[in-house]
Amino acid sequence: MPLTPIDEMGAILEDLLAKVNDQKVRSINQVMKNSFARLKELQELLRDQNFSLPSQEGRARCGCSGEAPGCSSTRVEEATQTSPERASFSQVARTKRPRELPPPNRANQNGKKDPKISQPKKSRPDVLIITGNAGSSYSDVLKLVTRRQDGKLNDVSQNVKKIRRTAKGDLLLELAAKDANALKMRQTLSQVLGEAASVRAVSGETTIEIRDLDDLTTKDEIVAAIKARTSGQEEAIRVKSLRPGFSGTQVAFLGVEPSLASKILSEGRIRIGWTMCRVRERSAQRRCFRCLSFGHIAAYCKERTDRSNWCLRCAHSLLEQVLREKRADIALISEPYKKVETQSYILDSSKTAAIWAPGRQPESIQPRVGFVRAKVGAFWLYSCYLPPRLTLQQFTHTIDEIAQDARHRSQVVIAGDFNAWVEDWGSSRTNARGRTLQETFATLDVALLNTGSQNTFSKAGYGSIVDLTFCSSGLFRRTTWSLRDDYTASDHKYIVCDIEDREQASTAAKPPRFNPATLQPLKFAQELRIPDPSGDVECDVHNTMAAVLQACRASMRSSRGHSRHHEPVPWWPPEIAHARRECLRTRRLHQRARGRPDFEQKREDFAAKR
Known part of the structure; x- marks a missing residue:
């Protein structure tokens, strides 16, 4: 009995599977090729038949009514009852499945919601503000x-979308067209209105950062290059700042119109002079002037604490209080907030390093670029700051100047922020600055006081050891170096160096002092008992002075020697001292809770106390 096409296909597939599974055939031979060709023929045959069901005539030909257990027509009818009607291959190919939209707030495999797609920020439309002269009302201007x-x-009027009144009573015209030239319209309005009103244009501004500018580039050259490249107007380009960058380059920040900014940013680079400079958009981070936090403005602030009256630059005031509490004599400061020189407060030429000796007047002052030198008492002090933007050549030149100035001096202390890394003092690696600093200071009679591996600078969870202290070998054994955890309102920590003064320690104690206004004459006369002469002059003088001293102590109050080194800070009440202790306590708890479940709560507590 001949097999049906489906049964024949099944037999061929079983034979092929048996050969492959039993590893009888390691390659495709002619027999297998014939089997594949027969499978293709059977597939075309079944496609032409389109799985047509057998008719009643077919049932009659098979000699049964479809009730026989082995009848094929019965099997087809059963299959038809349990499975839906199947379409041909061509019909399936032409049919497109509807696109399934993801459900809202769907979660991924980790159970977290997918991040939201950031929508482009809508730019504010350009506006024209018209202010009438004195005596003109809003209705008159309108x-x-x-x-x-x-x-x-x-x-x-064809380019105006909306008219409204400002809070100051001026007339505001909001422009509708994106390509409307606000500057040209301002000129037209100014010519027509004349002296009756003043007109000013307020356009949306995009901040652009341009890097890799050479050291001689000026603001006029930047504006001219952008104007020539984009055919924009000079009034639409405003150079906000031009500051030094790395390796003898400069960085410029520009405020330009959004349409002009899109042209500049689309290219990615722009030629200014001989250099193809990198260009990118610089988005300003919003800051709340009520709580001093970032990410929102005061109108939408939800913080309970109002810090609007706080000073952001209180590091110098905190340093003043710390000097008073620790009874320190001298402070060497890098990147000081206070940049006004006095007799006891001196700065370097770039005003980035300072020496502060409260109540004293430093001598032999020599300010240079990057450091300042002064003599206070018997010590030669050097306060330094070498920012990261300096090139290696500039860094080496400054270090050589310090070494040349301190080479033939004794009792030298050199301290500051060098921004140099060396593995010997705890850094993760050694860079070119660190090697230069080591090689140069190796020619001096100085030693490094830094001990331990605790970072002197820390920010956003990262830190480094860049604040270094060097001293002469004669001072090394009598100097104690320590790192303080006091709150500094800065990213750097306080470093305290205690130097023992041998000359002061060897001198005799000063005689006591008394306040003559508190003298009680009768009691002084009663307590004064001068012994009888013994014949030895030196012994008699010593005994007499001892008797007078004892009578003074009994009849007068002793007066302490007042010093102007540590004058009281009037704005430091006990409440601020208690707040600082609480801030330090919460900071310690926050640092120790890293990696624990309550880390976020400790961080919020520290932020509130700070």
Whole structure:
């Protein structure tokens, strides 16, 4: 009995599977090729038949009514009852499945919601603000602009979308067209209105950062290059700042119109002079002036603490209080906030390093770029700051100047922020600055005081050891170096060096002092008992002075020697001292809770106390 096409296909597939599974055939031979060709023929045959069901005539030909257990027509009818009607291959190919949209707030495999797609920020439309002269009301200005009969402002009216009144009572015209030239319209309005009103244009501004500028590039050259490249107007380009960058380059920040900014940013680079400079958009981070936090403004602030009256630059005031509490004599400061020199407070030429000796007047002052030298008492002090933007050549030149100036001096202390890394003092690696600093200071009679591996600078969870202290070998054994955890309102920590003064320790104690205003004459006369002469002059003088001293102690109050080194800070009440202790306590708890479940709560507590 011949097999049906489906049964024949099944037999061929079983034979092929048996050969492959039993590893009888390691390659495709002619027999297998014939089997594959027969499978293709059977597939075409079944496609032509389109799985047509057998008719009643077919049932009659098979000699049964479809009730026999082995009848094929019965099997087809059973299959038809349990499975839906199947379409042909061509019909399936032409049918497109509807696109399934993801459900809202769907979660991924980790159970977290997918991040939201950031939408482009809408730019504010350009506006024109018209201010009337003294005595003109808002209605007068509105009538003067919108109710003119001469038709000179018809072109301007076609580009105006909305008119409203500002909080100061001026007339505001919001422009509708994106390509409307606000500067040209301002000129038209100024010519038509004349002295009756003043007009100013407020356009949306995009901040652009341009890097890799050479050291001689000026603001005019930047504006001219952008104007020539984009065919923009000079009034639409404003150079906000131009500051030094790395390796003898400069960085410029520009404020330009959004349409012009898109042209510049689309290219990615722009040629200014001989250099193809990198260009990118610089988005300003919003800051709340109520709580001093980032990410929102004061109108939407939800913090309970109002810090609007706080000073952001209180590091110098905190240093003043710490000097008073620790009874320190001298402070060497890098990147000081206070940049006004006095007799006891001196700065370097770049005003980035300072020496502060409260109540004293330093001598032999020599300010240079990057460091300042002064003599206070018997010590030669050097306060340094070498920022990261310096090139290696500039860094080496400054270090050589320090070494040349301190080479033939004794009792030298050199301290500051060098921004140099060396593995010997705890850094993760050694860079070119660190090697230069080591090689140069190796020619001096100085030693490094830094001990331990605790970071002197820390920010956003990262830190480094860049604040270094060197001293002469004669001072090394009598100097104690320590790192303080006090709150500094800065990213750097306080470093305290105690130097023992041998000359002061060897001198005799000063005689006591008494306040003559508190003298009680009767009691002084009663307590004064001068012994009888013994014949030895030196012994008699010593005994007499001892008797007078004892009588003074009994009849007068002793007066302490006042020093102007540590004058009281009037704005430091006990409440601030208690707040600082609480801030330090919460900071310790926050640092120790890293990696624990309550880390976020400790961080919020520290932020509130700070």
